[in-house]
Amino acid sequence: MTVLTFTIIVVFALAAVAVKRVPAGQVYSLYRNGKPVRLLQPGTHVVLPLVDRVGHRIDLSGRVMRFDASFAEATPVQGTVYWQVLEPERADAVIESADQLIRSGVQQALQTENETDQQQRRDVACRLKTSLNQQLRERGVMVTRVELDAAA
Template sequence: MALDGVFGGLIGLNGLALVLALFLIVAVLTAVRIVPQSEKFVVERFGRLHSVLSPGINVIVPFIDRVAHRISILERQLPTNTQDAITSDNVLVQVDTSVFYRIIEPEKTVYRIRDVDGAISTTVAGIVRSEIGKMELDEVQSNRSTLILAVQDQLANQVDDWGIEVTRAEILDVNLDEATRAAMLQQLNAERARRALVTEAEGKKRATELEADGQLYAAEQEAKARRIEAEAEAYATAIVADAITEHGLESAQYQVALKQVEALNKLGGGQGSQTIIVPAQALEAFGNAFRFFGRGT
C-alpha cells in the first residue's frame, strides 16, 4: 500500500511537470513572433492597440498580447478605374486611371479606414473630375503629365491620415464618345484643308514676288545698258564738239566722212557682186575731209 502511494505520488509529480513543460513551450511559442520582411504585425492588448511588430524576431507577452492583424507592406496596384468627367469646354470624356500605393503605418490603415481600396478609388475619381473640369480638351490630351502630377499630389495629401504612401498615379487613357470623335475628325479635316489653302496661297504669293523681282531686275539692267549707251554717245558728241571748236567746220566734215566710209564698208562687205553709186557731193566731202586729215597729221 505504501509503495502504491509512492508510485502514485511520483506519477502525479511527473504529470504536473509534463503539464508545466507543455505550458512553458506554448508560452514561449506564443511570445516569440517572427515577422516576414514583407509584413508588419499589429498587436492588441486586451482589445486595444499595443504595438506594431517590424520584420524580424519580436517578443510579446503570451496570453495577454495577440497579433490582431497581419498587414502586407508591399506596393499595391488598384484595378483600373474608369470615370466620366467634363472639361471646361463642355466635352464629356472617360478617363482610365490606376494608382499604386503601399501601407507604411498599419495602425492607421487598420483602425481608421475599412475599405482602403474603395476609399482611394473614390478619392481619385473626385480629384480627376475636379482637375479635368479646369482644363480644355486639348489641354487634357497634351498636358497629361501635368494632370498626373496634380492627381498624385492631391491624393497623397488626402490619404495621409490612412497611413498610406501613394507611389504612383497614372492616367492610362482619355476616351471620347462617338459624336465628339466625329466632330473632332471633321474639325481636323477642316484644319488640314485650311493649311493646304494657306500653303498654296503663300506659294503663289512667293512666285509672284519672284516674278516681279525678275522683271524689276531685267528693267534695271536694261536701264543700266541704256544709261551706258547714252553716256557713250554723250562722250562721242563731246569729242566731236571739242573738235569742231578747235578745228572748225572741217573737223565736223571729217567726222561725217568717216561715218559715210563706215556705211560704205558695210554695204560692200555683203555677199555677191554689188555696185555702189556714190554721189559727187560725197566724193567732194571725202576729199575735203582727207585733205583736213593730211594737214592735221
C-alpha cells in the same frame, strides 16, 4: 499521460505562441484588449500569449491598385495607382480601408477633370497624385505614381 507531461506540453505550447517573428519589409501592430499597444518591427519578439494579438500585418513595400472611374463628362477611364505605407503608426487605423479611400479619392478628383489627349492625361495623373497625397499623407500613406489609360 501524467500531469507533469501535460504541464510541460502546455508550457512549451505557450512559449511557442509567445514568440512572433516579423519578416523584413513588414510591421505588425500588436493589440491588447482590443487596443493598439505597439508596433513590432522586423525581427523576433516576445509577446504575452493569450493576451496580445497581431491586429494588422502592414506591408511596407509598394502596392498596386487598378481602378475604373470616369471624367466629369462621364468618359470612362482606367488607371493604376501605386502607393505605399510610410508611417505604420498612422496607417494602422486605416490599412483595411486604404484601397477604398484611394478609389473614392480618385473618383472625387476626376469629377473636376475633362477627357484629354495623351500629354494632358499625364498632367491629370500628376494632379490626381497630388490630390490623393493631400488626403492620405496624414494617414501615413503616400501615392508614388498614377497612370491613366483610356477605357476600352
